[in-house]
Amino acid sequence: MLSLRSFLVASGLPLLLPLVTGSPVVPRYFQRSLFSRGNISVNTVEAELGAQLSSGSLIFGPDDPLWANATSRFDTLVRPDVQVVVEPATEADVSKIVTYCNENSFEFLVRNRGHGITTSLSAFSGIQINMEQLNGVDINADEGTAVLQGGTFARDLVPQLWDAGYVTTTGASPCVGILGPALGGGYGRYSGLYGLALDDILHYNVVLANGTAIGVNETSHPDLLWALKGAGHNFAIVTSVVKQIYPKEIDTWHYHSYVWTQDKLETVFEALNVFHKSDNGTTPPKMGVNYGSIIMNTSVSTTEAVLEWSFYYAGPADEAEEILEPFNAIGAVAEDVFDASYPEVSTLTDGNCQGAPIALASVLTVEYNVTAERELYDLYVANVAQYPELAATAYAWHEGYATAGYQAVPSDSTAFPHREENHIMFFATVVPDGSGLLDAANAWAKDSRDIWNAGQPDRLPAVYVNYAAGHDYETLESIYGYESWRLDRLRCLKADYDPQNRFRFYNPIVQG
Ligand SMILES: Cc1cc2nc3c(=O)[nH]c(=O)nc-3n(C[C@H](O)[C@H](O)[C@H](O)COP(=O)(O)OP(=O)(O)OC[C@H]3O[C@@H](n4cnc5c(N)ncnc54)[C@H](O)[C@@H]3O)c2cc1C
Ligand SMILES: *[C@@H]1O[C@H](CO)[C@@H](O)[C@H](O)[C@H]1NC(C)=O
Ligand SMILES: *[C@@H]1O[C@H](CO)[C@@H](O)[C@H](O)[C@H]1NC(C)=O
Ligand SMILES: *[C@@H]1O[C@H](CO)[C@@H](O)[C@H](O)[C@H]1NC(C)=O
Ligand SMILES: *[C@@H]1O[C@H](CO)[C@@H](O)[C@H](O)[C@H]1NC(C)=O
Ligand SMILES: *[C@@H]1O[C@H](CO)[C@@H](O)[C@H](O)[C@H]1NC(C)=O
Ligand SMILES: *[C@@H]1O[C@H](CO)[C@@H](O)[C@H](O)[C@H]1NC(C)=O
Ligand SMILES: *[C@@H]1O[C@H](CO)[C@@H](O)[C@H](O)[C@H]1NC(C)=O
Numbered sequence: 029m030l031s032l033r034s035f036l037v038a039s040g041l042p043l044l045l046p047l048v049t050g051s052p053v054v055p056r057y058f059q060r061s062l063f064s065r066g067n068i069s070v071n072t073v074e075a076e077l078g079a080q081l082s083s084g085s086l087i088f089g090p091d092d093p094l095w096a097n098a099t100s101r102f103d104t105l106v107r108p109d110v111q112v113v114v115e116p117a118t119e120a121d122v123s124k125i126v127t128y129c130n131e132n133s134f135e136f137l138v139r140n141r142g143h144g145i146t147t148s149l150s151a152f153s154g155i156q157i158n159m160e161q162l163n164g165v166d167i168n169a170d171e172g173t174a175v176l177q178g179g180t181f182a183r184d185l186v187p188q189l190w191d192a193g194y195v196t197t198t199g200a201s202p203c204v205g206i207l208g209p210a211l212g213g214g215y216g217r218y219s220g221l222y223g224l225a226l227d228d229i230l231h232y233n234v235v236l237a238n239g240t241a242i243g244v245n246e247t248s249h250p251d252l253l254w255a256l257k258g259a260g261h262n263f264a265i266v267t268s269v270v271k272q273i274y275p276k277e278i279d280t281w282h283y284h285s286y287v288w289t290q291d292k293l294e295t296v297f298e299a300l301n302v303f304h305k306s307d308n309g310t311t312p313p314k315m316g317v318n319y320g321s322i323i324m325n326t327s328v329s330t331t332e333a334v335l336e337w338s339f340y341y342a343g344p345a346d347e348a349e350e351i352l353e354p355f356n357a358i359g360a361v362a363e364d365v366f367d368a369s370y371p372e373v374s375t376l377t378d379g380n381c382q383g384a385p386i387a388l389a390s391v392l393t394v395e396y397n398v399t400a401e402r403e404l405y406d407l408y409v410a411n412v413a414q415y416p417e418l419a420a421t422a423y424a425w426h427e428g429y430a431t432a433g434y435q436a437v438p439s440d441s442t443a444f445p446h447r448e449e450n451h452i453m454f455f456a457t458v459v460p461d462g463s464g465l466l467d468a469a470n471a472w473a474k475d476s477r478d479i480w481n482a483g484q485p486d487r488l489p490a491v492y493v494n495y496a497a498g499h500d501y502e503t504l505e506s507i508y509g510y511e512s513w514r515l516d517r518l519r520c521l522k523a524d525y526d527p528q529n530r531f532r533f534y535n536p537i538v539q540g
Contacts, residue, residue: 068111068134068155077114077128084117084161098158102143102203102383105459105466106498108533109153110137117161119177119233119267120241126265127239129155130530137533138265140205141181144534145388147498152533159205162267167192173230174273178266181205187371194273195370197225197433200317202374203381207269211260212493213444215452217281217316217340217374220430221274226257226444227437228272234264237530241267255521258443259493259508261534262518263525280367281316282348283376285338286360287325293405296320296335297396299354304395304428304450311430311450312351314342319377322401322408323423328361333408338364340373384421387466389473390454390495391480392446393487396426400483404476411472418469422457424476443518445509452492453480474501496535507535 070089078087088094089112098113116122129136135154159179165188166175174196176185183202189195199209200216206225209215214225222228231245232253244253244264255263288296300318304311320337328334339355341348345367349356404424412419431450439447455476459469481489491506508515518537522529529538 070112073112073114073128073155076132077125080124080128081114081116081121082118085121086113086115086117088113088115098139099156100142100383102381103145103386103388104383105385105387106145106147107150108137108156109150110139110156111154113156113158115158115161119162122157122162122178122235122265122267123239123241125155125157126235126237130237130239136530138178140179140208141203142383143201143204143208144494145386146496146535148535149533150498157265159207164268165189167194167273172273173270175268175270176206177268178207179205180207182374186374189273190276190369190371193276195276196271196273197222197228199225200374201377201380203378207260207266209494210269211256211266212258213446215317215427215429215492217342217370217429218274219433220311220313220316221342221433222272223433223437224444226260226442227434229257229269230272231270232256232264232266233268234266236264237526237528245270251521252525254441255443255518255525258445259518259537260443261493262522262531262537264531276370278343279369280344281370281373282341282343282345282367283338283365283373284341284348284352284355285336285364286355286358287328287362288335288337288358288360289328290332290334290405292358293335293402294398295358296337296355297398297401299358300428301395301398303351303354306351307432310432310435311428313430313432315348315351315430316340316342317430318428320426320428321423322405324412324419331409331413333405333412334361338376342370384458385461385466386456387459387469387473388454388456388495388497389470389477389499390452390491390497391477392449392490392492393451393453393480393484394449396451397480397483400479403483404479407472407475407479411468415465415468415472417460417463418457418465418472422455422469422472424455425453427452443508443514445511445514446490446492449490452495454495470499473497474499493535498535502535504537508537 074087099110114125136157137152138157140159162177162179164177165180165185182198195218197218198206198216199214210225233243235241318339320335322333323336325334408424428451435447455473457469459466488510489506491502493507496502496507522538
């Protein structure tokens with residue numbers, strides 16, 4: 029459904045709308061680079077930018093029926109101040125939008141699927157560039173690649189490739205963008221075989237901070253290629269990528285989930301540590317991931333938390349069950365087992381797509397510390413008793429992706445600094461509106477994170493850039509790497525490619 033305004037832009041008709049809200053009409057040549065227009069109004073942007081964009085592009089403000097979806101956030105505690113939404117219909121439009129913003133000193137921010145969870149996004153105020161129309165997928169079977177536009181997302185891409193006989197690396201969740209995760213890493217069910225989502229991107233078409241469009245690959249701007257692979261949100265807008273794809277090889281994945289009572293906690297984590305080294309020192313590459321939570325399941329107990337774990341295997345049940353034998357032996361109170369196509373298995377994590385005000389803190393670790401996990405459990409049940417309003421949604425989440433694919437890539441070859449780590453963990457809870465429990469929830473998250481970090485006393489705290497929540501205790505080094513050359517190099521590249529720090533809203537390398 030298009031509003032009248034959207035329609036006018038879409039049809040490319042010249043607009044004769046008045047300039048409003050006191051935006052001074054100053055000839056461009058009088059403007060200094062940091063000239064400020066004051067308020068941004070949708071009418072102004074339509075009048076000035078609309079006619080430059082290709083037909084099908086949209087420009088709209090808060091009165092438009094499209095606004096609510098276009099500005100929705102997975103985590104509603106993340107509050108960028110979006111004044112106008114611009115939705116480019118072609119990649120070439122992106123350059124024009126950025127140039128327009130620069131000429132008028134409007135800030136711009138890409139929104140892909142709105143699942144970015146860092147509160148650093150709340151510092152933004154300006155024009156949001158929505159990517160949903162840039163969702164083209166072009167498979168080149170001869171080359172073993174696909175061209176993906178910058179707004180493609182897993183829910184569309186995974187079945188599209190599968191039906192054509194291919195898979196590629198993406199985030200594991202159907203609701204996140206491809207590039208959102210890939211700019212900072214991109215863990216998914218194919219990481220064990222093919223690496224992170226960024227590892228098989230061969231070429232990027234990007235728009236730089238000054239509006240210039242360039243191609244980036246090993247022979248064209250290789251320095252920027254390095255930065256896009258791990259710190260990409262700080263450097264450019266990606267309008268499309270050339271990504272490797274792989275023949276799917278199998279028809280079904282095997283799924284097996286378990287619910288264990290808390291008395292099994294030590295046994296479970298010991299078994300997981302063995303399992304994650306069981307294939308010649310690494311996680312069996314086809315056991316794409318196992319996810320597990322310490323969580324309340326009131327059908328088991330109203331006072332004790334349980335462990336809920338699920339395993340995903342790229343292959344037949346008999347192969348998978350052989351590897352899962354130690355977990356079958358533990359004795360679960362409930363299990364679920366089936367085989368399904370990859371697109372079907374991918375949508376099993378659909379349940380986590382729904383947004384809410386969510387407090388969260390995360391860590392990366394090399395292995396599970398059983399003592400620390402028991403402490404985490406004790407903290408969890410104590411807080412469940414103290415904060416019944418949080419108990420229904422609070423969980424301590426553990427991810428065990430297969431790592432062989434991404435650990436085969438040399439650490440210094442990309443800006444992604446965390447190839448050594450095997451696990452991502454986070455605590456998350458919905459903070460019900462009006463509950464007044466935001467501080468309590470944040471403290472619970474931080475205490476969980478501190479317990480996990482204390483469980484690896486020989487390592488410095490590490491955070492996945494895409495799970496960083498914007499807390500002041502998440503240092504730049506913990507996100508972008510402790511080797512001093514990493515941040516040095518990123519800052520040098522920032523000075524070259526984004527000297528005015530236009531890209532500074534997603535866990536920024538350079539503040540302000
Ligand atoms: C429910 C859920 C599931 C998740 N699952 C996974 C997972 O399986 N694996 C994983 O690795 N991570 C996962 N994450 C973390 C995820 O990587 C980040 O939340 C990511 O930012 C989401 O991208 P998005 O496009 O949905 O979000 P957005 O908020 O739209 O994008 C986040 C930021 O990325 C930048 N950006 C996005 N697209 C572009 C582009 N084309 N060009 C330039 N900049 C761009 C912008 O700075 C934007 O602010 C998950 C997060 C959630 C909330
Ligand atoms: C911006 O908008 C607000 C509210 O509409 C108004 O009070 C203010 O004067 C405007 N500022 C400028 C610089 O136009
Ligand atoms: C908003 O998104 C929801 C869920 O995807 C969809 O059902 C609805 O039609 C969308 N609304 C508009 C106005 O596009
Ligand atoms: C690298 O990028 C340049 C610039 O876009 C392009 O001309 C060239 O074909 C690319 N090379 C490869 C191997 O993709
Ligand atoms: C196991 O790992 C060692 C050391 O990394 C390597 O040399 C050997 O080839 C591996 N064996 C198999 C079967 O993968
Ligand atoms: C909760 O436990 C019951 C067994 O008592 C199980 O059937 C159910 O699947 C569990 N719920 C979740 C969400 O795992
Ligand atoms: C495990 O965690 C405990 C509690 O924080 C800590 O004392 C211990 O040193 C950790 N063990 C290892 C091997 O790191
Ligand atoms: C845009 O920025 C790039 C990288 O800094 C630079 O090489 C290029 O010359 C700039 N283009 C213009 C038109 O200023």
